[in-house]
Amino acid sequence: MEVGQMQRRLVDYTKSLFMEGFLDAQFLQLQQLQDESNPDFVVEVVSLFFDDSEKLLNDLTMALDQPNVDFKKVDAHVHQLKGSSSSIGAQRVKNACIAFRSFCEEHNIDATLRCLQQVKQEYYLVKNKLETMLRLEQQIVAAGGSIPMIELGFWRTINMKGGKE
Amino acid sequence: MGMAIDRDDTQFHVLAVDDSLIDRKLIERLLKTSSFQVTAVDSGSKALEFLGLNNNDADDEEEYEQRDSNTESVSSDEDQDLGLGVNLIITDYCMPGMTGYDLLKKIKKSSSFKDIPVVIMSSENIPSRINRCLEDGAEEFFLKPVQLSDVNKLRPHLMKGRSKDIDSSHKTTSTRLITSGN
Numbered sequence: 515m516e517v518g519q520m521q522r523r524l525v526d527y528t529k530s531l532f533m534e535g536f537l538d539a540q541f542l543q544l545q546q547l548q549d550e551s552n553p554d555f556v557v558e559v560v561s562l563f564f565d566d567s568e569k570l571l572n573d574l575t576m577a578l579d580q581p582n583v584d585f586k587k588v589d590a591h592v593h594q595l596k597g598s599s600s601s602i603g604a605q606r607v608k609n610a611c612i613a614f615r616s617f618c619e620e621h622n623i624d625a626t627l628r629c630l631q632q633v634k635q636e637y638y639l640v641k642n643k644l645e646t647m648l649r650l651e652q653q654i655v656a657a658g659g660s661i662p663m664i665e666l667g668f669w670r671t672i673n674m675k676g677g678k679e
Numbered sequence: 680m681g682m683a684i685d686r687d688d689t690q691f692h693v694l695a696v697d698d699s700l701i702d703r704k705l706i707e708r709l710l711k712t713s714s715f716q717v718t719a720v721d722s723g724s725k726a727l728e729f730l731g732l733n734n735n736d737a738d739d740e741e742e743y744e745q746r747d748s749n750t751e752s753v754s755s756d757e758d759q760d761l762g763l764g765v766n767l768i769i770t771d772y773c774m775p776g777m778t779g780y781d782l783l784k785k786i787k788k789s790s791s792f793k794d795i796p797v798v799i800m801s802s803e804n805i806p807s808r809i810n811r812c813l814e815d816g817a818e819e820f821f822l823k824p825v826q827l828s829d830v831n832k833l834r835p836h837l838m839k840g841r842s843k844d845i846d847s848s849h850k851t852t853s854t855r856l857i858t859s860g861n
Contacts, residue, residue: 540824547708547827555708562701593773597802598701601824 517659524650525662531647532664532672536640539669541603546666560644563602567637570595574630578623588626589618595633606636691837695719696726696770696782697800702823706769706800709830723770723777723785730765732789765795766837771823772801772808780812787816796836800825 515523531537548555570591577588596611614629651661693715697703703719710717720726727733768786770779777785779799787793799812802823809820818836821829 543824543826544705547705547712552708559701559704562704566699566701593802594699597699597823600802601699601701601705603824 517654517657520650520654520657521659521662524647524654525664527650528647528664529668531643532669535605536643538603538605539666540601542664542666542669544602545663557648559602560648563598563604564641566598567595567607567641570598571630571634571637574633578627578630583621583623583626585618585621585626589615592618592633604637604640607633607640610636690714690716691766691834692716692718692764693833694726694729694765694768696721696723696768696774696779698722698771698774702771702800706825709825709827710769712827713830713833715833718765723774723779723782726768726770726782727785730786730792732785732792765792767796767798767833769798769800769821769833772799772812773803780808780815783812783815783817796833796839798833798836 528537532541544556544559574588574591574595577584577591592611592614596608596615599605599607599611610629610633614626614633617625617629654661693710695703695706695710695717697706697719698721700721703721707717707719718729720729768782770782772779779801783797783799786795786797793816796818797816798819798821799817800821800823801808804822812820819829819832
């Protein structure tokens with residue numbers, strides 16, 4: 515496949531992630547912060563997100579597995595995950611965390627267990643999507659091409675809301 | 680082309696405080712993109728350490744007890760040197776141990792550092808929290824995720840501080856600042 519085709523495939527794939535709500539405008543901001551002097555910025559932040567999230571999901575699983583669940587601790591972990599997912603633009607993970615926190619407040623063990631499953635699902639989905647996207651980028655760079663940027667205007671056309679709540 | 684200003688006195692130095700590694704990386708990149716020199720730490724106590732402010736020095740009551748036993752005097756000149764020319768502090772609100780608000784209070788209580796502008800960031804939009812921070816001396820309150828447009832709001836606060844410093848030890852002048860941007 516030649517570079518132009520690969521670039522078009524990447525753009526279409528990335529756009530679909532926005533249209534399906536996996537990513538929001540914050541991800542575009544991350545891409546804008548990447549340049550020749552910091553060519554790996556997005557990869558680095560995304561990798562940090564993966565490491566951070568996996569640790570948090572483990573901590574959450576353990577915390578909810580206790581005979582007496584410490585909901586304050588659970589909420590603290592979810593707050594952290596909400597923060598990091600929001601910072602990278604992982605919208606669906608963030609939204610799952612928001613729901614999770616409201617059930618923590620209620621000390622609802624069944625609902626929070628369901629929320630944990632939901633957050634895990636959303637996390638693994640977005641992880642998969644991001645890895646695919648980054649792989650496509652790598653292939654383009656390896657073939658000597660540059661990574662096409664998605665215009666910020668694209669986000670406005672599919673969603674009139676701003677990036678923040 | 681977004682060239683950084685030469686790394687000398689003309690560059691503003693921002694101390695960023697956030698317990699989240701991702702957010703630290705993000706704020707660092709945002710600040711560097713805007714040509715700020717950045718030091719990022721993961722807690723309020725590390726921030727105070729960096730400034731050369733012992734945790735106790737900033738506390739009014741304990742200061743008197745510490746003064747005799749403490750060999751490090753709390754003189755403003757020494758503290759400014761230790762602070763390594765920090766021109767602005769930007770801190771997360773929610774941190775374990777010392778919150779960003781606690782840090783703000785300690786900075787404002789310090790005779791050496793009370794004039795350093797402090798900006799607070801938070802992922803939660805709680806008006807009472809925001810108002811309290813602004814009333815107690817924070818220059819700005821940014822909602823996370825922080826954007827480049829937020830960081831652009833920092834420069835006026837820094838320029839204010841810089842013109843106050845012009846008569847003191849800084850060699851820089853405002854004309855030098857303008858021409859080095861070309």
